[in-house]
Amino acid sequence: MNWKHTLSSMMAATALAAAASGQDNWSYSGANGPDTWGGISGVCANGSMQSPIVIEGTESAYLNRLEPTYAVSPVMMHNDRHTIRFTYASGSMMKVGNKEFELLSFHFHTPGEHRVLTTSFPLEIHFDHKAADGSLARVAVLVKEGRSNVAAEELWPLLPIEPDQTTRRPEVKINARDFMPNAREYYRYMGSDTMPPCTEGVNWYVLKEPIEFSSQQIAALRGIMGENARPLQPRNNRMILDALPN
Numbered sequence: 647m648n649w650k651h652t653l654s655s656m657m658a659a660t661a662l663a664a665a666a667s668g669q670d671n672w673s674y675s676g677a678n679g680p681d682t683w684g685g686i687s688g689v690c691a692n693g694s695m696q697s698p699i700v701i702e703g704t705e706s707a708y709l710n711r712l713e714p715t716y717a718v719s720p721v722m723m724h725n726d727r728h729t730i731r732f733t734y735a736s737g738s739m740m741k742v743g744n745k746e747f748e749l750l751s752f753h754f755h756t757p758g759e760h761r762v763l764t765t766s767f768p769l770e771i772h773f774d775h776k777a778a779d780g781s782l783a784r785v786a787v788l789v790k791e792g793r794s795n796v797a798a799e800e801l802w803p804l805l806p807i808e809p810d811q812t813t814r815r816p817e818v819k820i821n822a823r824d825f826m827p828n829a830r831e832y833y834r835y836m837g838s839d840t841m842p843p844c845t846e847g848v849n850w851y852v853l854k855e856p857i858e859f860s861s862q863q864i865a866a867l868r869g870i871m872g873e874n875a876r877p878l879q880p881r882n883n884r885m886i887l888d889a890l891p892n
Contacts, residue, residue: 670727672842674874687843695846696879697837698759703881704833704888710743712785712830712851716823721815725806728841729753729874730867732801734822740775740783742851747775747783752822756868758788759840759875760852762833767856769864770875771825772840783849787826792858797824802863807870827855834887840876 672678672686684691719735731753738749751774758767769789776782797820806813833852839845 674728674872674876680877683842683844689838689846690842690844693838693844693846694882695836695838695884696844697840697848697850698761698876699835699837699879699881699884699886701760701762701833701852701886704886706890707887709832709834709887709889712832713741714749714823714826715739715741716749716821718819718821721801721804721813721818721820723801723804723806724812725809725870727809729755729871730805732820732822738822740773740785742783742849745777745781747777747781749822750774750776752825754867754871755840755875756864756871756873757875759878760786760788761878762788762852762854769859769867773822773826781849782845782847783851785826785832786850786852788853788856789859789864790856791861791864794860795825795858795863797821798859798863802866805866805870825857827853827857829853829855831855831891832889834889835884837884 670678672683674680690696716738717735719738722733724731724733731751733751734749736748740747740749753772753774755770755772756768758770760767760770767788768791771787771789773785773787774782775784800818801820804813804815804818831854833854835850835852837846837848837850839848
């Protein structure tokens with residue numbers, strides 16, 4: 647039996663397990679959905695640089711290239727009830743100009759959180775980085791439905807299906823670069839975390855070129871996580887830069 651059939655048969659049981667187990671104090675719907683996040687952190691309700699946003703009304707600019715130098719990392723994924731998070735081994739960096747950010751983890755949102763003009767996406771991947779001075783950088787990769795993603799084919803049989811479950815497979819390694827497009831042109835703006843406590847001051851880099859996942863791969867993630875996209879937030883006159891090739 648392949649991973650698609652295995653996941654399909656377990657999704658209903660997973661949903662029941664999540665409902666029966668203890669609940670967090672926030673979620674993406676219901677009584678503790680996004681409209682209530684302000685009770686956890688006032689920034690979620692009153693911040694002026696919240697994410698996600700609609701990417702539109704951009705200004706073209708020559709900006710520093712994104713230069714990821716990611717190494718392969720053993721598989722360690724955690725189902726934290728809100729997303730599937732892949733924790734990355736230390737030492738993988740992304741250089742932006744003279745500044746380096748270390749890749750800490752990446753995680754998934756279904757549907758995609760950002761919208762580009764009028765185009766929405768069924769999936770979005772966030773790559774979380776932190777510099778030595780504590781500043782944060784997040785790279786967003788937009789995913790459209792299409793061909794099966796080879797890297798996902800390797801990881802999907804190992805996805806932690808149960809809430810609070812962690813998958814550790816040190817013998818299986820992956821390079822996060824395999825979940826990014828070859829082109830690195832991007833949109834740049836200042837925003838926030840898209841989960842409580844909605845911390846602001848995050849440097850967002852939304853890659854212009856989407857990658858492809860198959861409909862089955864996207865459905866498998868949605869079946870485990872549910873829909874976990876924060877609603878679009880006000881732009882509040884923030885500048886969105888359209889990085890030109892250089």
